[in-house]
Amino acid sequence: MSISYINQQKAKLIDLALFEFFSVETLVELAALACVSAIKKVYSTNTHPRILAIAGPGNNGADTLVASRHLKQSGYNIEIFYPKRNKKEMFQNYVEQNVQYEVPFLEQLPQQIESNYDLIIDGLFGFSFQPPIRKPFDTIINKIKHLSENVPVVSIDIGSGQDVEKGNLNNLGIEPETLISLTLPKEGSKFFTGKHHFLGGNFLTKSLAKRFDVNIPQFPHGEMKKTIIKANKQKKTIKQQNNKQTTKTTTIKQKQKTNNNTTNKQRNKQNNNKQTTIQKPKKNEQKNNNQKTINKETINNKKQKTKNKQQYNQ
Numbered sequence: 001m002s003i004s005y006i007n008q009q010k011a012k013l014i015d016l017a018l019f020e021f022f023s024v025e026t027l028v029e030l031a032a033l034a035c036v037s038a039i040k041k042v043y044s045t046n047t048h049p050r051i052l053a054i055a056g057p058g059n060n061g062a063d064t065l066v067a068s069r070h071l072k073q074s075g076y077n078i079e080i081f082y083p084k085r086n087k088k089e090m091f092q093n094y095v096e097q098n099v100q101y102e103v104p105f106l107e108q109l110p111q112q113i114e115s116n117y118d119l120i121i122d123g124l125f126g127f128s129f130q131p132p133i134r135k136p137f138d139t140i141i142n143k144i145k146h147l148s149e150n151v152p153v154v155s156i157d158i159g160s161g162q163d164v165e166k167g168n169l170n171n172l173g174i175e176p177e178t179l180i181s182l183t184l185p186k187e188g189s190k191f192f193t194g195k196h197h198f199l200g201g202n203f204l205t206k207s208l209a210k211r212f213d214v215n216i217p218q219f220p221h222g223e224m225k226k227t228i229i230k231a232n233k234q235k236k237t238i239k240q241q242n243n244k245q246t247t248k249t250t251t252i253k254q255k256q257k258t259n260n261n262t263t264n265k266q267r268n269k270q271n272n273n274k275q276t277t278i279q280k281p282k283k284n285e286q287k288n289n290n291q292k293t294i295n296k297e298t299i300n301n302k303k304q305k306t307k308n309k310q311q312y313n314q
């Protein structure tokens, strides 16, 4: 079953529907844990011990504040820049929790980020972002955008400054190396160009999925990172070089069936994984958004994963 991408309005409505039977604190805590789980998967305390988390004024910032606390407890050396503090009690509690766990809050975006941090968490804006970017976030986003060539950036739900539905229009937003979509990927994430795309927050019930006409992502409860969607720039380049292939949708399963080397055991394993589709975007979308081919796969499909990794490294 393919993953549904949702627009801004649907994301907001699903969020409201979840609030009917979850408290916002519970959702934030679970979303934050999903983010932590994904971050640990790619950036370990050995390779990326020093993290700068940038938290925005809304619930995307709340996810970031809570994730920061968990990351500190997981052994990372994390600092938070939280330029526009939300005055609601929930946010004040999140700040206090970080203070209690000795996570420092920075007054300014630090200088020398490249040499002082191994990873940046971008939690400025999520699905409620409405362009254009207002002060002081324009300067912050601009700085992080340029740093992202030297320090990996993880964005929570949306690359901040990007259009929720159209992606990184006019290159105004942050292009993260890792994107962690929550509940369901937003339409703009079809244009994601980074390396790792996780999906976390297994919140949808069957009735909500029906009500909002979306597919529930298939991954076990608690395993927030089970479904991974990977953008593969290299693949697109190769495809383009091989000359104007028409839009093609093929399942990983179908693709692998044609591979004579695939063993029955592997095939069974692939069938068990809910494979998703490889899709090429529409031409006009590509033009506006520097779209890259999206290769969606399950994490258990190790063989395919290794293949993709090799392509990145080429």
Ligand SMILES: NC(=O)C1=CN([C@@H]2O[C@H](COP(=O)(O)OP(=O)(O)OC[C@H]3O[C@@H](n4cnc5c(N)ncnc54)[C@H](O)[C@@H]3O)[C@@H](O)[C@H]2O)[C@@H](O)CC1
Pocket (backbone or CB within 6 Å): 014, 015, 018, 027, 028, 031, 056, 057, 058, 059, 060, 061, 062, 063, 124, 125, 126, 127, 128, 129, 130, 131, 132, 133, 134, 135, 137, 156, 157, 158, 182, 183, 184, 201
């Ligand atoms: N159902 C879900 O998927 C869940 C989503 N959560 C998180 O909540 C996020 C959505 O939270 P919110 O609805 O609070 O909104 P956001 O956190 O996306 O942002 C809203 C804030 O950003 C400001 N803002 C919007 N556009 C701006 C602009 N152009 N310039 C400057 N400031 C701007 C608004 O004034 C408001 O303060 C999601 O993206 C996700 O990270 C989780 O916390 C809980 C579960």
